[in-house]
Amino acid sequence: MRLTRRFGQNLWRYRTLTLMCLPVVVFFFMFSYMPMPGAYVAFTKFNYQKGIWGSQYIGWKNFQFLFTSGQLALLLRNTVLYNIAFIVIGNVVQMTVAILMNEVRSAKFRKVTQTIMFLPYFISAVLVALVVYNLLNFDFGFITSLLRQWNLPAPKVYSTPNAWPVLIIIVHLWQSTGYGSVVYFAAIMGIDAEMMEAARVDGANGWQRILHITLPCLKPTFVLLLLFALGGIIRGNFGLFYNLVGLNSMLYRTTDIIETYVYRSMMNNFNFSQSSAVGLFQSVVGFAIVVIVNALVKKIEPDNSLF
Amino acid sequence: MTRVTVHPRSARNKIKLDPSDRFIRGFTYALGALTAVLCVLPFLLIIGSSFESEEAIRKFGFTLIPRMPTLYAYDIIFRSPRSIIGSYALTICLTGAGTAVGLSLISMAGYAMQRRDYPFRNAVSFYVYFTSLFSGGLVPFYLLMVQTYNLRDSYLAVLLPLLMSPWLIILMKNFIKSIPYEITESGKIDGAGDFSIFARLIIPSMKPALATIGLFLAIGYWNEWYFSSLFLTSQVEFRPLQYQLYRVINQIEALRNSYAGSVVNIGDLPGETLKMATAVIATGPIILFYPFVQKYFIAGLTVGAVKG
Numbered sequence: 001m002r003l004t005r006r007f008g009q010n011l012w013r014y015r016t017l018t019l020m021c022l023p024v025v026v027f028f029f030m031f032s033y034m035p036m037p038g039a040y041v042a043f044t045k046f047n048y049q050k051g052i053w054g055s056q057y058i059g060w061k062n063f064q065f066l067f068t069s070g071q072l073a074l075l076l077r078n079t080v081l082y083n084i085a086f087i088v089i090g091n092v093v094q095m096t097v098a099i100l101m102n103e104v105r106s107a108k109f110r111k112v113t114q115t116i117m118f119l120p121y122f123i124s125a126v127l128v129a130l131v132v133y134n135l136l137n138f139d140f141g142f143i144t145s146l147l148r149q150w151n152l153p154a155p156k157v158y159s160t161p162n163a164w165p166v167l168i169i170i171v172h173l174w175q176s177t178g179y180g181s182v183v184y185f186a187a188i189m190g191i192d193a194e195m196m197e198a199a200r201v202d203g204a205n206g207w208q209r210i211l212h213i214t215l216p217c218l219k220p221t222f223v224l225l226l227l228f229a230l231g232g233i234i235r236g237n238f239g240l241f242y243n244l245v246g247l248n249s250m251l252y253r254t255t256d257i258i259e260t261y262v263y264r265s266m267m268n269n270f271n272f273s274q275s276s277a278v279g280l281f282q283s284v285v286g287f288a289i290v291v292i293v294n295a296l297v298k299k300i301e302p303d304n305s306l307f
Numbered sequence: 308m309t310r311v312t313v314h315p316r317s318a319r320n321k322i323k324l325d326p327s328d329r330f331i332r333g334f335t336y337a338l339g340a341l342t343a344v345l346c347v348l349p350f351l352l353i354i355g356s357s358f359e360s361e362e363a364i365r366k367f368g369f370t371l372i373p374r375m376p377t378l379y380a381y382d383i384i385f386r387s388p389r390s391i392i393g394s395y396a397l398t399i400c401l402t403g404a405g406t407a408v409g410l411s412l413i414s415m416a417g418y419a420m421q422r423r424d425y426p427f428r429n430a431v432s433f434y435v436y437f438t439s440l441f442s443g444g445l446v447p448f449y450l451l452m453v454q455t456y457n458l459r460d461s462y463l464a465v466l467l468p469l470l471m472s473p474w475l476i477i478l479m480k481n482f483i484k485s486i487p488y489e490i491t492e493s494g495k496i497d498g499a500g501d502f503s504i505f506a507r508l509i510i511p512s513m514k515p516a517l518a519t520i521g522l523f524l525a526i527g528y529w530n531e532w533y534f535s536s537l538f539l540t541s542q543v544e545f546r547p548l549q550y551q552l553y554r555v556i557n558q559i560e561a562l563r564n565s566y567a568g569s570v571v572n573i574g575d576l577p578g579e580t581l582k583m584a585t586a587v588i589a590t591g592p593i594i595l596f597y598p599f600v601q602k603y604f605i606a607g608l609t610v611g612a613v614k615g
Contacts, residue, residue, distance in 0.1 A: 014426065017419040017422060017427075020415040020416060020505070021419045021427075024413070024415075024476065027412070028434065033438070034451055035442070035451050036441075036442070036447070038446070038447025038448075038451060042446075052447070097342075100334070103332060103335055104332065113339040113342060114605070116342065116343045118605075119347070121604075122601075124590070125530075126532050126552050127353075130353065130552075130582065134353055134356065135349065135369075139365075140368040140369055142368055142371075145369070174346070177342075179604070206332075207327045208327075239533060243553070246557060259445075262446070266446055272450070275445070275446050276445075276446035276447065279444025279446055280443075280444055282444070283443070283444055284441075286440075287440055287441045
């Protein structure tokens, strides 16, 4: 009783601040909370005319199909493996770049390099795909043409599924190294300068300073970024994969991730039920993973836990 | 901020560089130069190829420096300029409106969410944050937009979903948190209402935050193709630039429909150079603006890396 009165008082007293939050609250209600009950469509045989709630309930059948056909296993494998590669290779490359940048004395060189490395992060996934097409297209690609001129065999990249894991990792690195290394660079900036100077005076060379000071100091940042990335391990970068591969079904075996499958089965095959079953599976498992990871972060570094 | 201030030049020179230092430095310069090439070359290739003739591309592939330079692709695009000018106008309107509205809503909420005396701040933060942890998935979202809100073929379907994201709101909240609370307090003592404290005292001191988040929003709108591909069917007259580019790349049909009026024989359409020229036209402004705005992104990433 007292609590409700207090709540009412607060609501009135802070009405301006609440009103300032209101548009945001309404926004997420309309576009994030409203769709949630609609996940029910995963348990129906969806009929577009009848809508979600008028469609026939068929229980777990959609999920059963996905599990038994092996489709889900393939999507899960691709999504998780790509993410592991992105996380591990990405972080190592970003950290290396940040450390090396820090060794450079010329601020101008550092600034220019950073600026240029950031560039690929600004462009749309559509253009990224065009860049790859421009380089590797079998008929007119820049690289394939060069190889042909040198009388070397030109690879048929767009019909070789096994080339794509490497290619996609390279494209991912190309796009993300610039901005990822900024975070590490900021962490390096925070390292006590006196410690570095002391090591220098004691005669530690570049390698030794990196090995014994910079790397250990970056460990907390690394662990944290790693854990956050783990939270998203079954979520993929739809734009990148979909634009690179598109509807080239020859490559699906090695490139199809959950997001691309969900999008395709809805927009091209109009299989709303199956698509939403995969989507719901991803949401639920993804949520569980985040909760677990957060518990881990809480244990390791309580200040940095998400909730 | 840079290490140069910590070690004055004279002091540094006294310490001799040992070979490993020199190796690391040399390696870094080489690597820096290589990255610069890798990050810029692809763009130059697209620009170069857009000025190449279609025959030369068929014979020699895409090039940096055109062998048979021509403006044919641009000529075709601008011969019936309605489509590309419409796309430009639409993209500019979406970017302008979306950034302005999104930025005001995000900053208002961000201010309220970090006010330490606001009793509902944690509730609102969790309400917003939860949406990044769990979602209904693409299908329910799509059906809601199309069947309930009836937004198919409406530009609102592109404008609205990009207005804000939990990440941007949290970023804004963290930015505002770094403004001293005393400013708010002094406003309260002077008897100002919460909104006028925000509008008159806080906004002037959060320009970097507005620049950073405004830029994230603007880039999001300029690069938008995803919601367009979901909600804009072929019935729509104009499409955002990147979605137009997406269609030109992926659907030779779309290419023909867009440019059919401008060539006598559809078979003569220079498909490859058209893709490259459309890319240059659609992305040019971003690349031109980029050197002036990138510092705000770096600021944003450094703040965003710290959780709030």
